[in-house]
Amino acid sequence: MFCVFGLSLHATAADSFVVKDIRVEGLQRVEPGTVFSYLPVQVGETFTDEKSAEAIKALYSTGFFRDVQIQAQGNLLIVIVEERPTISRLEFTGMKEFPPDVVRKSLKTVEVAEARFYDKALIDKAEQELKRQYAGKGLYAAEVVATVTPVERNQVAIYFNIDEGPVAKLQEINFIGNEVFSESTLKGEMQLKTGGWLSWYSRDDLYSKQKLTADLESIRSYYLNRGYLEFAIESTQVSITPDKKGIYLTISVREGNKFTVKDVRLAGDTLGKEVELMQLIVLKPGDTFSTGLLTESTKSIAELLGSYGYAFATINPQPDIRRDLSEVDLTLVIDPGRRIYVRQVAITGNAKTRDIVIRREIRRFESSWFDSEKIDLSKKRLGRLGYFTETDITTEDVPGSPDQVDVNVKVTEKPTGSMTLGAGFSSTEKLILSAGINQDNTFGTGTSVGLNFSIGKVNQNLALSNYDPYFTEDGISRYTDFFYRSSKPLYYVGDQNYQIKSVGSNLKFGVPYTEEDRVFFGAGVESYQIQTTSNTPILYLNYAQSYGIAPPGYPGILTTYNVPITIGWSRDGRDSVLIPSSGSLEQLTAEVGTPVGNMTFYRLFGQYQKYHSFSKGHILSFNGEVGYGEAYGNNPFPITKGYFVGGIGSVRGYAPGSLGPKYFNMVIGQYQPTGGQSKIVSNLEYTFPVSGSGVDKTLRLFTFVDSGNAFGDNINLVLKYSYGLGLSWISPLGPLKFSYAIPYKSQPTDHIQRLQFQVGTAF
Template identity: 45%
Template sequence: MRWIAGAVIGSALTHAAWALDPFVVQDIRVEGLQRVEPGTVFASIALRAGDTYTDEKASSAIRSLYSLGLFKDVRIEAKGDVLVVVVEERPVVADVDFVGLREFDKDTLKKALKEIGLTDGRPLDKSLVDKAEQELKRQYISKSMYSTEVVTTITPLERNRVNISFAVVEGETAKIRSIHIVGSKGFSESDLLDQLDMNTGNWLSWYTKSNRFSRAKFNADLETLRSYYLSQGYLEFKVDSTQVEISPDKTAIDITINVSEGAKYVVSGIRLAGNYLGKEPEFQSLITIKAGGAYNINDVTKTTKAFTDYFANFGYAFARTEVRTDIDRSNNTVALTLVSEPSRRVYVRRINVAGNDRTRDEVIRREFRQFEASWYDGQKIRVSRERVNRLGYFTDVSIDTQEVPDSPDQVDLLVTVAEKPTGSVSLGAGVSSADGLGLTFGFKQDNAFGSGNSLGLELNTSKTSRTTVLSTTNPYFTEDGVSRTFDLYQRTYRPYSDYDSSSYGLETDGVSMRFGLPVSDNDTIYLGVGAEKNLILDGTYMPTVYTNYVDSYGYSAQYLPLTLGWTRDTRDSALVPSSGGILRTSAEWSVGGDTRYARGTLQMQRFVEVTRKVTFALNTELSVGASTGDRAYPIFKNYYLGGLGSVRGYEQSTLTTGTQRDAGSTYYGGTKRVVVNTEWLTPLPGGGYDKSLRAYFFMDAGGIYGENEDIKLQDMRSSMGVGISWISPVGPLRIAFAQPLSHFSGDKIQNIQFQIGTSF
């Protein structure tokens, strides 16, 4: 092929510049230019007036002009002592268009072609056109649309221009018709097929695309199948062959996987070999492999990872742990030897950040606990990654260790992030037969201008409750990580405005400032101060407790509350946690003004990964308030119950329990509140292991009690139901269908509720 290519080029140059005797060039002319500037030609050839012409210089000039990609023909002629460069320009692309597209966005494809040079105003390059056509076909094949046809048409126009049109005839999407696993004896075929992401289709395939074949998904499923067998003791399992057959009409795919299971092995013993830095007991405690049990690749992988992570805590970034197997086929046992080599100890030279097009470097770097010019510490690096991921600004955070050339004791860390939109919208709604649809709205920008600061707005526009809250948080008010938050709020609550616009109400205006002091990677203490004014609005339906309070202390009260809180957050993810939890305590104490009171809340959330698919979530909350002065506990500081965030199935803030139940439809809260929520979350049937779209079953219970009342279980409201949780582009969306289990006369039932932006 090289010889043929050389012959072709040599022939072209021979015809482009006939052999001429050397002569002194007196002038150079260029003919055939239409759009290209003459200066471009002169700058690309080495010949100048006064130079001696040779065939070698002419050939070099022709090659240089061809390499510009602007000409499809170049010749050099001599007329006396004048050198004439004759060129024929490539046509210019006037327009690139796609016809028949449905699966892909036309503008996105045009942008992709522009990046490779195939766009309006650029010279036509046939090789790029062919490459674009083949890539478009490949993209359709990746979506299982094998019968798609792409026809490229180049249409000449006046003034040496062309239009390029890609006409697409999209065929039907090929669906997986059957999947068979041949050779399995230890497990039924249906059990094995349940392990695969690809399937023959179900009611959710329109969302998961699980019945579409792709080579990447197929290879991943083969690895999943292999891991499943290795986790069940089949140490010598292997995939012998695979067949993927497409029907003649290219709309159906049949898959056959041939496997050899081998025997099932039991671990007879485990021993350590190699260098363990004199810490063998510590490494022994990290072993999760069970002698006497079936060989499990998951336990082996977990153990080797724990070993390398533990080595990394001492600066050994390149430690290796190899598992050697001694198989006894006569007894179906295997002895494991863990051989470790810590390699060399290193320190971090530099930490580089990539992928943060919007977020400033300092926002990421200030979360790091591993510092430059310090010994490599695997634990600090893992904590650093968790802290960056917990910011909520990125869909993915990865940290790669890179060796420094010619410096065996140094490494660089590359932190790669994938940014996501940090502006979120929170919505809440409920439907009831009495009041119809009620809405709440909130907007929050968690990473304003890439600074890491947050700005928030919360609005509630329902008839009974109107709220406006403005807030801003600087998470690094000081270099040590002390945060500062300002809140400005106005709330008006009229529980009977649905029936009478002149009914009583409660209006609250306030401003607060609080600081968050980090005391560890997971713990933060909060201190704050505020100023608040409450006004009881006179009107009809005013409860007796409000009338008595007004008669004793008047309609308005102004006071200065101090706040103190502590939060411990150990969740593995802020969006879809499957382990860890949150523990919160908060207290509020009025130190000045017209009234004295104290109140506090203890809340615990816990997440447990029951299986790879199922997560159990528990939320418990206890809130208590009491008077600390001569006045009674202020009625406007009561807690409320019902609806989103407490007991689903009831309208927001309308539940009354204890002796207050006799008040019928009077909702004035209480000084004690108890809430318990439980949830079981699992991917939707047919959704595989996708945690972005899950179904959940829940049970809620809660009660509100007065200052002198005991908490009684028989007075608590409860509900149960099912729902759908979806990590949508604007935040976590949750729809709940709830049915009250214990309710009393006067309770306002609300069976359908949804919310965006919160968990429980």
């Protein structure tokens, strides 16, 4: 154990003298200038016994020294000091509950840290601080012993030896004074429990002061939201068993009367908008008093005033309680404060994305008044870009300008580009080669470019696409693509000459007319070529024959042309495209094959998505899709325009595109999908954080229930179902989704594929 000697105060200057020189001895780390700054005498001044005592007291009060001596040799003043040792390092053994770096930071509050001077009294405080932190975690039996070890250069190392002991578990929770609500009801509002079959995982039976504080607030809110305006928690008693393993909790409450709202009025400066503000108050006369509804009302008023530039408006509810009638009058006193203007918008975190790409989504500009609704909208619009994993918009007061704020936009970029090169093998395709380059934020300009191709024995694909969300400064978007596809439908490998080829291009524009709504229109040119032989599946032969190709048994080539027109509408109110947690997406699309070509048809598609975050990191989402197609004129519905259902993105657990009408392929002895003229798909998904990852949005688990199917000419609403578990990960290669699904009541003709993955976004 390192020992610290007591202070020695020595002075040999018995008589006064004029100081000719001052010498300091014993310094190791403290600078001589520091000592001179505390001395009450300088060269050329008279030194006395009083100044000697004053100098010793001043040097010792610095806390740098444990011994100070002052001596005189003639006219030479000698200051001899012995520095206190400094702490070289803090080490912890036996500590599992806390990270060492977090504890080191907390010990700074009691002045114990590396490079600081050692003080036995402060080390004792550090021990008590650690015990207090363990008690907050329910570890009341924790023992902390500090060992001080001298090291070189007048330093010491502090070792905290810790025995954490067992965690104290709640044995019993009791309430006193509750008459309106039962004890079981109040316990249901608490995080703390006396143990259950899931307590080994949830750890809800482990007492902590933080959990108790939150539980008391939950109980208080429960009463206040049900009219008990004068409810109070009079006392809480926490007792621990002698072995420090059990906790008994007793909560004493005073319920009071249940109050009804008699009147609600506004006071203060309403800016002439009293009627508009009154409509935002959801707590009406005759309602049972509710703190939650009152808070909702004041928040709505503050947000409305914020939209007019009064960013720091305060709404102070003043209740007038009439206990004899159990009634309360509420007066909301409004102080809008100054109208606030935006001085500047600062953007940080965008190493790649250009400022203009972010600024064009910001709905507040320099010199405009502050609008809280527009700030929230700006954050949502940035989230919808899909370029950032996190977006944060904060305001900062401008010193000396009480009517101005700076808007700070901070983004965390994610990789928006990917390059793929792969090879695969299947029993039908044999060797498959694929490659692709996709960039959603090309050179930080916000435009998307993609080039992808794959080559196999059955399918060959080449696609080039470009999307410019700001083709014009007004936000009109443009989408163009070019494609070439060659395939042998239904994996019909028995006929080497039978295939379908398609080539085409599309041009589409999107015009925004509100912050969330956009209409689309566009046109394209497509050419389809079906080469038939005597071995071609009858389904395709019949389709070819409807266009005048020779009857079955004769080879022929069917060439069809399509000049489709596309119109659509979408409303995107999601808070993020990449990781949506709230809001909804609605869209309707119609594609019409015009008589300019010989494929006369129309297809209608509708989609609705809804996201609800009911707890931090926990999201419930729904996706519904409906598609319908029909032919007009003399030709049938194009077999190349069918809807395919199955796989991740529709009904998981079934092979991609395998649901709906099927054709029996005699060559491979399997039922193969042909696609349908209509489809129905629905997905219900619950997403939650991975245990131990906090609320990390880049890695999440989800459970799901899917249903859907594709249908032929006659819609028979027989749906396929599946359920399962999955993992989503925002990886360096892009968003990845892995799912394991179990089909419900599958049929022998179904193509089951339980484990699936997808590179994409939600659903």
